[in-house]
Amino acid sequence: VDRYAVMGNPIAHSKSPQIHRMFAEQTGQALRYDALLVPEDGFAEAVTNFLYRNDGKGLNVTVPFKQQAWELADRLSERAEPAGAVNTLMFRDGTLYGDNTDGAGLVRDLTRNHGVELKDKRILMLGAGGAARGVMLPLLEQQPASLHIANRTVLRARELVERFEEFGDLSASGFDAIHGNFDVIINATAAGLGGEVPPLPDNVIDKHTLCYDMMYSSEPTAFVRHCIEHNAAKALDGLGMLVEQAAESFRLWRGVMPDTLPVIEALRNS
Numbered sequence: 062v063d064r065y066a067v068m069g070n071p072i073a074h075s076k077s078p079q080i081h082r083m084f085a086e087q088t089g090q091a092l093r094y095d096a097l098l099v100p101e102d103g104f105a106e107a108v109t110n111f112l113y114r115n116d117g118k119g120l121n122v123t124v125p126f127k128q129q130a131w132e133l134a135d136r137l138s139e140r141a142e143p144a145g146a147v148n149t150l151m152f153r154d155g156t157l158y159g160d161n162t163d164g165a166g167l168v169r170d171l172t173r174n175h176g177v178e179l180k181d182k183r184i185l186m187l188g189a190g191g192a193a194r195g196v197m198l199p200l201l202e203q204q205p206a207s208l209h210i211a212n213r214t215v216l217r218a219r220e221l222v223e224r225f226e227e228f229g230d231l232s233a234s235g236f237d238a239i240h241g242n243f244d245v246i247i248n249a250t251a252a253g254l255g256g257e258v259p260p261l262p263d264n265v266i267d268k269h270t271l272c273y274d275m276m277y278s279s280e281p282t283a284f285v286r287h288c289i290e291h292n293a294a295k296a297l298d299g300l301g302m303l304v305e306q307a308a309e310s311f312r313l314w315r316g317v318m319p320d321t322l323p324v325i326e327a328l329r330n331s
C-alpha cells in the first residue's frame with residue numbers, strides 16, 4: 062500500500078495518523094500513515110529515507126521541522142513560499158514539492174465550519190512566530206479590513222508586517238499597545254503550552270468578538286477560557302484547523318477531499 066507519515070519531535074501525541082486513517086476509510090483509499098519520531102539533527106536524512114528508499118508517497122511535517130522542510134523542498138507552492146514553512150511534502154514531476162496547508166485549514170474551519178466571514182473584518186493576530194507567519198497569506202486573501210499583529214517581541218511583529226505589507230492593511234505592536242476591540246482574535250503564540258495567555262488590555266475582547274486558538278487540547282485551552290471569561294461572542298480551539306489542514310494535505314496526495322465534519326466530531330468525542 063502507499064505509505065505516508067508525519068515527522069516531528071515530539072510526535073507521540075500527534076492526531077494525524079488517526080485523522081488520515083479516518084479519511085482513508087471514508088474515501089475507500091488503501092494507504093498506511095505512521096507517526097515518525099525524527100532526531101533534531103536528522104530531518105533531511107529521514108525525508109530522503111522515507112521518500113526515496115521506502116517509496117513513501119507523502120509526508121506531513123510538524124514542530125520543529127517546518128522551516129527545514131521549506132528549505133529542503135525543490136519547489137514551493139505559492140502559499141508555502143511566503144509562509145517560510147512547509148507542512149506537506151510529496152514528489153511531483155520528479156522534484157520534491159512543498160506546500161503549507163495550515164492557513165487554508167484555519168480559513169476553512171472559520172468560514173465553512175463556523176460561518177465566520179473574514180471579509181472586511183478587523184483581525185488581531187497574537188504572535189509573530191512560525192505559526193502566525195504560516196497562516197498570514199490565506200488570511201489576507203479573505204480581504205479583512207485590517208490585520209493587527211501583536212507580539213511579546215515587537216520587532217518580530219514589525220518584520221511580519223513588512224513581509225506581508227503588500228497584501229493588506231497591516232500594523233504591529235506589543236500586547237500593551239493594542240488599541241480598541243476586534244471582530245476576530247487569533248492566538249498563534251506558544252503561550253498556551255505553558256498554560257499562559259498573552260497579556261491583553263481589557264477592552265480588546267468585546268461581546269461581538271470571535272476568538273480562535275490555533276492550539277488544541279482535550280481540555281479547553283487557557284486562551285479559550287480567557288475569552289469566555291471576558292464575554293467573547295464565541296471562543297474556538299484549533300481542532301477544526303488541525304483536521305482541515307490534514308484534509309487539504311490528503312487532497313493534494315490522493316486527489317479526493319474527505320468529509321471533515323464527522324472526523325472533527327469523532328475526535329472531539331474521543
Ligand code: ATR
Pocket residue numbers: 187188189190191192193212213214215217249250251252255257258259260
Ligand atoms: P511557532 O512556530 O509556534 O510560532 P515560534 O516561531 O517560536 O514558534 O513562535 C512562538 C510565538 O509564541 C512567538 O510569537 C512568541 O513570542 P516572541 O516572539 O516574543 O518570543 C510567542 N510566545 C511564546 N511564549 C509566549 C508567552 N509566554 N507569552 C506570550 N507570547 C509567547
